[in-house]
Structures are given as C-alpha cells and as structure tokens.
Amino acid sequence: MRLSQRIFRLTRAFCTPVFLCAVSVALASCTTPGGGTSGLGDETGALNQDPNAVKVALLLPSSGPGNASQVAQALRQAGELALFDFNKPNIALIPKDTGGSAGGARAAAQEAVNEGAELIIGPLFAAEVRAVAPIAQQNGIPVIAFSTDRNVAGNGVYLLSFLADADVGRVASYAMSRGKKNFAVLIPQSAYGQVAESAFAKTVARGGGRTVVRATYSGGRSGMVSPVQQITNAIRGGQQIDALFLPAGSDELPQLAPLLASNGIASDKVQFLGTGQWDYPGVGSQQALIGGWYAAPDPKGWSRFAGRYQRTYGSTPPRIASLAYDAVSLAISLSKNPPGQRYTYAQLTRSTGFSGVDGLFRLRPDGTAERGLAILQVQPSGARVIQGAPRSFSQNQSYNAGN
Numbered sequence: 001m002r003l004s005q006r007i008f009r010l011t012r013a014f015c016t017p018v019f020l021c022a023v024s025v026a027l028a029s030c031t032t033p034g035g036g037t038s039g040l041g042d043e044t045g046a047l048n049q050d051p052n053a054v055k056v057a058l059l060l061p062s063s064g065p066g067n068a069s070q071v072a073q074a075l076r077q078a079g080e081l082a083l084f085d086f087n088k089p090n091i092a093l094i095p096k097d098t099g100g101s102a103g104g105a106r107a108a109a110q111e112a113v114n115e116g117a118e119l120i121i122g123p124l125f126a127a128e129v130r131a132v133a134p135i136a137q138q139n140g141i142p143v144i145a146f147s148t149d150r151n152v153a154g155n156g157v158y159l160l161s162f163l164a165d166a167d168v169g170r171v172a173s174y175a176m177s178r179g180k181k182n183f184a185v186l187i188p189q190s191a192y193g194q195v196a197e198s199a200f201a202k203t204v205a206r207g208g209g210r211t212v213v214r215a216t217y218s219g220g221r222s223g224m225v226s227p228v229q230q231i232t233n234a235i236r237g238g239q240q241i242d243a244l245f246l247p248a249g250s251d252e253l254p255q256l257a258p259l260l261a262s263n264g265i266a267s268d269k270v271q272f273l274g275t276g277q278w279d280y281p282g283v284g285s286q287q288a289l290i291g292g293w294y295a296a297p298d299p300k301g302w303s304r305f306a307g308r309y310q311r312t313y314g315s316t317p318p319r320i321a322s323l324a325y326d327a328v329s330l331a332i333s334l335s336k337n338p339p340g341q342r343y344t345y346a347q348l349t350r351s352t353g354f355s356g357v358d359g360l361f362r363l364r365p366d367g368t369a370e371r372g373l374a375i376l377q378v379q380p381s382g383a384r385v386i387q388g389a390p391r392s393f394s395q396n397q398s399y400n401a402g403n
Helices: 005-012 068-085 102-114 126-138 168-177 191-206 221-236 253-262 299-313 321-334 393-400
Strands: 054-060 091-097 119-121 143-145 157-159 182-188 210-217 243-245 271-273 293-296 354-356 359-363 369-371 374-379 382-387
Touching (some): 068 299, 068 321, 091 102, 102 126, 119 321, 126 157, 143 321, 168 271, 168 293, 191 210, 210 221, 299 321, 321 354
Parallel strands (some): 054 119, 243 271
Antiparallel strands (some): 374 382
C-alpha cells in the first residue's frame, strides 16, 4: 500500500479511533508487524537513559482498539530504526501510550511535558492531536503529528502525513506541461473526492486549462455506469478532451477501468491522470490504465526502508511507517543545535527542508508538509518513474508551475 486512500482513511481519524475496528481495509495490503525484535524498551521508559540526552516524546495508540495497536507498534519500530541508522544519537525517545483516545493523548502529552520533552512526535488521530495541542502550546513544545486532517494543523502543530491533495497538483501541472489543457473529471462522491477535485480544479485554472465535463459516482459498479456514459458521450460528441482525471484507488479502479474500456476509453486514447491512490502493486493489471500518469514518491526510497525494517523486525512495514522514521530522523538532525535552538519555528520550517524515506519534504508555516514527488507511468508490471522527484524546493516549484 502506498499513498492511497487507505492512508487517508486510516489517519484522518474522522471522529474516533474506533474507526479502525470497522475499517480493516486501512491495513488490508500491509503485513501486521509481528515477530522479530519488539523494541528497545517498554512503553513508559525512554529509549536512551542518558540524562543529558535530548528528550523527544513519541505518542502512539499502543493499547488502542482494533488495528490501532498494530499501527502503533510499526510506527514505534520505525522510529527506533531511525535511532539505529543514526548510530545512537543523543536522543531519548520516550514512548507514550495514548490508548487511541483524546483523554489518553492529553494525559500522555502532560507526562511528556513533565519529563522534559522538547518535541512531541505523534499522535495518530485528529481527535488526539486536538487534545494534545493546547498542552504543547502552553509549554512551547512543537508537535509533529500523523493525522491527515489539515484542520488540526497550525499554531505549533505540524502534519508530516501525506494530505489528500498533496499529489494532485503535481500530476495536473505535469499534464499541462505536456500540452494537456482540456480535462474530463470522474470523481467519487466522498470526502477524498471533494478534496482531490478542488485541488485539481485550482491547478488547472492556474495553468490556463479547463474542465470540459464533470461526472461523479457513488457505490459500486452500478453507481459508475451512468457517470462513465456521461464521459463517453462527451468524447463521442466531439468535445476536445485531452485527459481524464480519476482520483480512485484499488477499491474502485478494478471496477472503473473495465467500464471505461468497454466504452472505448483507455489511456492510449485519452491520457488518464491518477493520484497516489494508484500506487499499489496491481494497478498495471487493468489494461485501460496502462500509460496513465500519477504522482507519488520515488519508490526506491520506500524499498530501501522496507528492506531494512524487514531485516530488523522480521515483518513488512505498513506504508505509514515511513512517517515515524522521518519524524525521528528530523528530531535527530535538529538535536545537534544548542538548547533553545533545536525545535524552533525557524528550524522546523526552514526553506531547504529535509530529506526522508519518501524524498524531499518541508514543513510549511501553516503546519502542513510540502513534498517533492515523482511522476510515474502505469506499466503492465506496475509503474515506472518518467520524471524524477525534485532535488530542491526551487525545482519543486518549477515542476508545480508546469515547467
């Protein structure tokens, strides 16, 4: 599982962590972390007993319901892996169990403050982040959280997660740089669909493009037939359509792609544009999607990280694990600064950003993360990079401007 709607569904936390109990699909294509090395310490002890070490709290739902505890274990192990890779840095990583609830997160944050934490990494759910934020703000401690609900970002809370619209502007800009100006959009009737469509429309308008036809769908195949026919009629009616935007994932594409193909619509005739939801192993099994473009991190970084995780813990990490690794790596890199200058606003939002498992990223003043993404093209065997991820944020701005 890569940057798909699964991560969006998992970490947005839309009200309650009980969501994980009902939506096991959030981890459907991830091996449950288990076996192998369990960690460096218990859930209350610091993972470095040096009294002079820089204290960083890691707030996770280790006793949370459903799959929450499994995700928490993977995030913790990924954070520990960063400690291994940096060869015992002067960081005391202090795990705190939130229980997956706002009250538990609030108590964990207060404990972290009392123990001298200079930075809080986590929590996972939006409700937890809301509970932690006032305590952190009152004590001048920044928070790097994993929720994808942008409403909890800002005022010292930074979201390292991939937001639902992070990749949309990149693929739309790339398409326009290749001469695609007239678009059709086929949008799921969901929160994700709304966010993705809004981001796409803004990028297209900024680049001088236009949306020629728009259709939405709900439910399974039966709910897709009429919207697909609407797109088909527009194309057969002679409307100029250069590309079709499909913000769908592994749940919808296996039903959507054959419908499009049966109507004579495939990416070799109208350029298909996807989102990070397309970044799953079986995407190339849908013939109609071959040749389609989408934005995602260069897969090499994840492959290297997943291999190290597998060798260390004996299990395959869930896709979200890279966020914990990068958060701890960021904490380590800034811990070398003098006291009082480590996790300041200026340091966290520095314009050059940081390099992580998934490539270049930086924290914006509004608390969201900007990332440098590659453009991938669907192939029968999966996907290949056709434009590499930027190596600097000046290059990233150029890419997003369609250059």
